[in-house]
Amino acid sequence: MKDKTKYALVTGGSRGIGRAICIQLAKDTDYSILINYNSNEAAANETLDAVKKIGGLGEIIKFDVANPEAVKQQLDAWLNTHENALIEVLINNAGITKDGLFLWMQPNDWDSVIKTSLNGFFNVTNHLIKEMLLNKYGRIINMVSVSGLKGAPGQTNYAAAKGAIIAATKSLAQEIAKKNVTVNAVAPGFIKTDMTNHLDEKELKKLIPVSRFGDAEEVAHLVSFLASKKASYITGEIININGGIYS
Incomplete structure (x- = not known):
């Protein structure tokens, strides 16, 4: 039987931290990188080019994580054309901000942030988790924020979404740890x-105690470690990477 081609899916992988994660995973692992994007195809292809430039393999896939029908349709279609593929690592990175004081916050500013960050986590993870459990191996890494831990003025919606994912991370980890996920x-x-x-x-x-902003590559190194077999005894954790501003 032919070995399956193993993939790491990075949602919102076209820019910023998502792009850095795609590149780092390509450097550190044998995974083919599945780069999700919603609207910016050019940026997604730039990420793919960067992955290929360092000798990695990858593809791009378009869907809005906030749309459960689109998530199911696009992932099912992709899997149908990649019969030998296995998505073994999932990085839930896609998210948006609509900052503003809660007093003036419009319903859409609340809904869109919750749907992308929190519902996006559910839509993609829920669709892929069965295969990980059947395979008895997987890595799910959720990108949250210092805002979800300590709160931030002007980010009640974003903090709510990220805080909810933090709680979901702890709960889901306990459900599936026995399956080596x-x-x-x-x-x-x-x-x-x-x-x-x-x-x-x-x-x-x-x-910030270290007196600077962090680089996306520093975050990507941490994510890459958590995606590896070296991190097999770490689960249900929320790991801060913030220069000491909140530890």
Whole structure:
């Protein structure tokens, strides 16, 4: 019987931390990288090019994690054309922000953040988890945030979504640990990406004990470790990577 081709799926893998994770996994592992994107196909292809440039294998796949029908349809279609494929690692990275004071927050600003971050975690994980359990091996890594641990003014919606994923991570880990499937969360602080470009780094770094923003590559190294067999005794953990701002 031919060995299955093993994949790592990174949602929101076209830019920022997601892109760094795709590249690091390609460097550190033998996984083919399945790069999910929602709208920016050009950016997804740039990530794919970067993966291939270092000798890795990969593909792009388009779906909105917030849309359960699209998740099911696109993943099923992909699996139908990749009969020998096995998605062994899932990085739930896709997320959006719609920051603003709760007093003025519009329903759509709440709903869209919850649907992408929290419902997105459910939609993709729920669809792929059965195969991991049958295979008796898997790695699920949820990208959360320091905001989900300590809260942040102007981010009630984002903190709510990430805080819920933190609780879900702890619960799901206990359900499936016996099947050799681990579930962990990574909680970055201020990381240099498109999402933080608008922030005043000069002022904010005064609050950070290491006196700087983090790099996406630093987060990616941690994720890559958690995705490896070396991390087999770590599950249900929320690991901070924030320069000491909240530990």
